Amino acid sequence: MEINYLKLYFALTLTGLTIWGADESLDAYRAYVIEQKALAYAKQLEIETKSLSIRAQTRALKLKSELAELSRKERQLDAARKTNREICTFWTNEYNEIKSDRNQAMMQGACERARKN
Incomplete structure (x- = not known):
């Protein structure tokens, strides 16, 4: 049996190129799979970041609202304290002008409320 070396060369070359092509295709597929996982x-990180951002904004708005409520209260x-002091001052002046039992009772009640606050 006679061996045709030219055919053998082409067969081995074609086999090598086929194996090399399959290996390159496999590497490209692996890179594609890794890319998809990374994406x-x-x-997922983007969604979690947005979720955390929304939660932080919600908490900030809630704290701002609570702070505004505390400030309003x-x-x-302060307005009630000022009013109580003004009423105490008024009844003290009234009592100093007219020393009556009614003025004294009103002064004592108003000044006691002013001291409590």
Whole structure:
């Protein structure tokens, strides 16, 4: 049996090129799979980041609202304190002008409320 070396050369070359092509295709597929996983992970991180951002904004708005409510209540308390002091001053002046039992009772009640606040 006679061996045709030219056919053998081409067969071995074609086999080598086929194996090399299959290996390159496999590497390209692996790179594609890794890329898809990376994109999915990046998308998941983006969603989690947005979620955390929304939660932080919601908490900030809630704290701002609570602070505004506390500020409003503090202003109301300050106004009540001021009113109580003014009433105490008024009844003290009234009692100093007219020393009556009614003026004294009103002065004592108003000044006691002013001291409590």
